[in-house]
Amino acid sequence: MELAHREPAPLQGGQLALGALMLAMANFLAILDTTIANVSVSNIAGSLGTSTSQGTYVITSYAVAEAISVPLTGWLASRFGAVRVFVTCFILFGLFSILCGMATSMNMLVLFRVFLGFSGGPLMPLSQTLMLRIFPKEKSHAAIGLWSMTTLVAPIMGPILGGILCDQYSWPYIFYVKAPFALAAGFLCWQLLRRFELPTCKLPIDKIGLGLLIVWVAALQIMLDEGKDHDWFESSRIVTLGIIAAIGFVAFLIWELTEKNPVVDLRVFRHRGYRSSMMTLALAFGAFFAITVLTPLWLQIYMGYTATIAGYSTAMMGVLAVFLAPIIANLASKMDPRPLVFAGVLWLGIWTLFRSHANMDMTFWQISLPMLFQGIGMPLFFVPLTALALGSVLPREMDSAAGLMNFIRTLSGAIATSMVNTGWERQTRYVHAELAGLTDQSGMAGRAMSLSGASDGQIRGTLDWLLQGQSVMVATNHLFMLIALLFAIAAGFIWLAPKPTHAVDTSAVH
Template sequence: MSTSSGMVIQDVGGRDAPPLRGAWLALLTVALSLATFIEVLDSTVTNVAVPSIAGSLAVSNSQATWVISSYSVAAAIAIPLTGWLSQRIGEARLFVWSVLLFTLTSLLCGIAGNLELLVLCRAIQGLFSGPMVPLSQAILLRSFPPQKRVLALALWAMTVLLAPIFGPVLGGWIIDQFSWPWIFFINLPIGLFAFAACTALLPRERPDIRQPPIDMMGIVLLVVGVGALQAVLDLGRDHGWFDSPLIVALSLMAALALTCLLIWESAEPFPVIDLDLFRDRTFSFGVAIICLGMVSFSVIGVIFPLWLQTVMGYSAFQAGLSVAPLGILALVFSMLIGIFLDRFDARVVTSFGFLVFFAVLAWDAHFTLTMSFWQIVTPTFIQGIGLPCFFIPLSAAILSRVPNEKLAAASGLSNFLRTLSAALGTALSVTWWDNRAAHHYGTLAQSVTQASDGTGLFTRSLQTLGFGANPLAAIRDVVQQQAYMMATNDLFYVASLVCLALAALMWATKPWRGVSAQRAGH
């Protein structure tokens, strides 16, 4: 593998059958992309279905959120196990069975008649979903000829990036037109098609007769540590974070288990998680940057629609439509980057992507309560340029120097850390948003007094409009709305600075010249 003048994607052909060509390669790409799409979609589409599920199953909204939490915890445990499982089962075999079982559990979720059964089915579905995204990435790389592997990464990235954007829109439309079980039933035809196509097209793997011993201690520590950490992120806000003994106990459990896991795996000859991957500077630095980038992106994915619904009065479907334009330019630029990335320094493309995020988030930091729909949508539309510009080059960089036999493990570990970072960003941003709103509310409320000329003028205006019976309640609502608007601006501003720092940090890395796959294996 040449690294003298560029970042190179390894020849992952190895012992495998020659890459597919023509229509067969296109069909396999579609099948892999659709499988990835429904997996990523299922992690977001249920967010808008919580009220509908709660009403249908006669439970509270907080109880219904376990439908989301059970899935995310199970998937978080399964993703880092991908490399270890693929060594024992085979990448293609593990992938097709994951797709089939994911599809069948989607059916079980749709016909579940009570919350307990639905949560159980979602947890099982999450376990089967874990290997799907990292293995689809690894298999797609193996299936494309060397000179086309950056394009393969771009096609894979499109599904990973666009599914969370369109998930809430699609979920809201399905619930409005049909009912919540259909958000699971739509997986059936797509999943069965992906299973059939991948089973027919992927080469049969010979089982590896050199089966290493099972790292049982590593598996136990991984399940306990990652499960407890994901539970903290999912439940922390509702339980008041570290004011809750449950969250404190889960945090201590996660910290102890993960610390022991790192110590154990560093000395284990056959580890369930290969920490040696972090010895490569490109892999470790690329993972760090993409994780911080996903933390910033979570602000757009979570706070933006939350602000539209709770502050601006948009419906869930309208909020989804406001975010959806992000995917238009993201789709276009994903294809352009896949075709032309070899001609550019990866640092230039990635830094440009982060600078686009910086500019748009700084623009968002000046939003006001009087913004129209199109004034809100315009910067979101432009932001679609930046998303693939940072995600695709970094995804290529992370796997560029990974040996063939460690490709699935590297993809699983990087996708796990990326997903965990997005969950961390979501939890922290929502909590910080509420805290900043409370701070601004306290500051603004100090000026609302009987002696204030502004308060008197506003009260008289309310009386003129017929709100004289309870003007203080109306004033309180206005102050709270403004407080959340100011908190939203604060969050956008901080996220913009993070993106600016990441754009600069890219230039501290080892110089990369494109992502050349044409000399792979030389």
């Protein structure tokens, strides 16, 4: 029996490279799917004969299902085995991607997106823990760096890839393109990783905990997605969803903390290092996601960029992060990670503040270069934070801790998206109203356009468009200032974590 439980030797050489690539791909594809459909909603809705507002359910359905399945990862891995769950979800992810592309109605597409979200959710935390399991102890920093790199780059790449596929081909290809990679990689992962399977534990299903999780997460996600369209709490629908989410969340917390075999192990929050890391993650990743949502919207709607070019500009943030992630992971394994996290989050905030002085006359490179340098902060923040969080929990709590970490990241991204869209719209209206009385008070611009042959309607339209563009620019800069402040607050939270007594070693976590 002793031999059966012995940890297998890590992978070496080509097998290690292939295994790492497959695991990184799983994480990349699952996160990519959260943003790849964002720029294609109008095309999908038009093709399937529904409104754009109904088309947003393509995004919502995946986000809700993923948010529900991510925190269940720890229980699923204990009950059925991490490798079995990972491979099954990976193959199902490929199959449901094909079915999404073949959908002939919005209802069918939303249903398949729900199943796609359920399949994709566990891929993120399990790819993280399996990466640590297959790497030799002395190379664990490379595992953290590789996984973190895909986590940061995937949400930026989603709109670019989605825009290119939608513009050059048609919307089903944003789903088809992932399928062959997922199916082939799922098969290879089973061949490579099945010897790393740990003994399972026949835990009973916490049906009440699962039910409460589904209720409050679904209510919260739908509230966040529909709030702006229904004027938030002026709508009885949004109020009802908010009450359901709040009551469901409190009931879920009470139940899970008192249940003997909880479906989500919230007890990992008793570790101060993990708790403080999650506070920093929630604020900093929310701020990071807010700027990645806001930037392409501004570039496309008011700067005249195509979805593809706006995507290229936004993707600049990921260029340096790709190269720096393994280096910073190595550094984080040899020193106290807290100063690295602090420096990374503060760096993101400083460059966000720098970008809050933008104007409508900026060129592509004037917009993109600050984002290139800002990207240095991404691996500085996320890589050592991941190492600190995972190094703060017990080995048996790894799957639960990784699942909750991904859940918090997913939820903070959803909340940030909703808040930044609402805040941008409201601030634009406010600035527009303030500037309207100050525009062309002398009437010189109107007379000049009138002399050139423009009608009164054309003059008003032109002035209003110029005014709207400037209002959006001022509103965007104001939001960037607020986001920079949020980064600064997030940076401070990391000092609540205790100083590690030794370099954080996540290779010992299984």
